[in-house]
Amino acid sequence: MTATILDGRALAQELKAEAHTQIATLAETLGRAPSLVVVQVGNDPASSRYVRTIGKICNSVGATFHLELLPVDATQDDLLSIIRTLNSEQAVDGILVQMPLPGHLDTTGAILAIDYQKDIDGVHPVNAGLLAQGRPGIVPNTPAGGMELLRRNGIVLRGKRAAVVGRSAIVGRPMAQLLLQADATVTICHSRTPDLGAVLRECDVVCVAVGKPGLITGAMIRPGAIVVDFGTNVRADGSLAGDVDFASAVEVAGAITPVPGGTGPVTNTMLLHNLIEAARSRATR
Ligand code: NDP
Numbered sequence: 001m002t003a004t005i006l007d008g009r010a011l012a013q014e015l016k017a018e019a020h021t022q023i024a025t026l027a028e029t030l031g032r033a034p035s036l037v038v039v040q041v042g043n044d045p046a047s048s049r050y051v052r053t054i055g056k057i058c059n060s061v062g063a064t065f066h067l068e069l070l071p072v073d074a075t076q077d078d079l080l081s082i083i084r085t086l087n088s089e090q091a092v093d094g095i096l097v098q099m100p101l102p103g104h105l106d107t108t109g110a111i112l113a114i115d116y117q118k119d120i121d122g123v124h125p126v127n128a129g130l131l132a133q134g135r136p137g138i139v140p141n142t143p144a145g146g147m148e149l150l151r152r153n154g155i156v157l158r159g160k161r162a163a164v165v166g167r168s169a170i171v172g173r174p175m176a177q178l179l180l181q182a183d184a185t186v187t188i189c190h191s192r193t194p195d196l197g198a199v200l201r202e203c204d205v206v207c208v209a210v211g212k213p214g215l216i217t218g219a220m221i222r223p224g225a226i227v228v229d230f231g232t233n234v235r236a237d238g239s240l241a242g243d244v245d246f247a248s249a250v251e252v253a254g255a256i257t258p259v260p261g262g263t264g265p266v267t268n269t270m271l272l273h274n275l276i277e278a279a280r281s282r283a284t285r
Contacts, residue, residue, distance in 0.1 A: 003253035012265035019272040020061040034279035035064035036094040042072030087115040093279035094120035120274040131177045143175035145266035157182035165189045166209035213241040218248030227256040
């Protein structure tokens with residue numbers, strides 16, 4: 001069997017076009033475009049690249065984008081002060097604090113300082129708590145994008161056995177919550193899970209967010225299973241590899257996300273979805 005490829009680039013284009021229309025409508029209601037502010041401390045090249053990508057995506061769909069760039073030696077007070085100012089500004093709908101922060105800064109403190117209604121990364125504990133309770137809130141972009149890939153490809157989750165490999169707050173845990181909300185029966189695996197292959201071979205859906213290239217091979221996947229690979233690992237030559245060994249998995253799975261071109265492009269466009277929802281819900285309060 002050769003798996004169907006779940007094309008993230010095509011879906012990202014579709015989502016961007018939808019966001020463009022929604023933003024134009026919302027701008028009429030608000031009297032301004034929805035606006036995102038990214039707070040970046042220092043000039044880490046990977047962070048700067050990501051922030052530039054976000055800026056371009058916002059600009060391409062008519063959202064307002066602004067970067068607050070703090071020097072690498074900014075203090076926690078400097079960071080909290082800018083976050084508090086952004087919280088209080090009516091015309092700011094979304095705040096994203098670019099991670100990782102330099103080591104001398106307190107990441108948890110920075111996340112807690114963000115108004116959870118403007119937390120478009122969905123990382124604030126209030127949003128994580130709402131998700132854990134199955135209530136509406138802001139969902140982290142990466143797992144939200146994974147679910148969108150499944151949904152738009154007509155993959156039914158109700159009653160299915162699903163496994164998530166990885167339990168980070170930003171990908172694994174929220175993905176497990178979203179699968180649960182979609183009525184899947186969910187197992188969460190991590191570095192202490194014995195015989196990962198035995199667990200995964202029982203599952204109809206396997207989602208992987210570990211950060212270890214090629215960890216999951218075709219032999220660990222049930223024939224016909226759906227495989228969502230969040231892994232984004234940079235090889236020595238600069239190319240990207242997933243956590244799933246694509247060559248062996250594609251021969252066994254029913255459908256699979258490639259890396260690159262799978263979950264990655266969708267993640268960035270889900271940020272727009274969160275920005276639109278944040279702006280809408282603040283406007284209707
Ligand atoms: P973390 O390092 O925060 O979490 C990794 C998880 O993998 C941990 O829960 C860890 O278990 C688990 N793990 C480690 N080794 C094994 C193993 N041998 N078997 C089973 N589980 C294992 O990573 P993130 O969640 O932040 O990122 C995961 C991957 O997703 C990375 O490649 C990252 O680049 C990518 N990513 C992709 C995004 C996208 O848009 N596609 C966005 C964000 C991240 P334990 O908890 O026990 O330590």
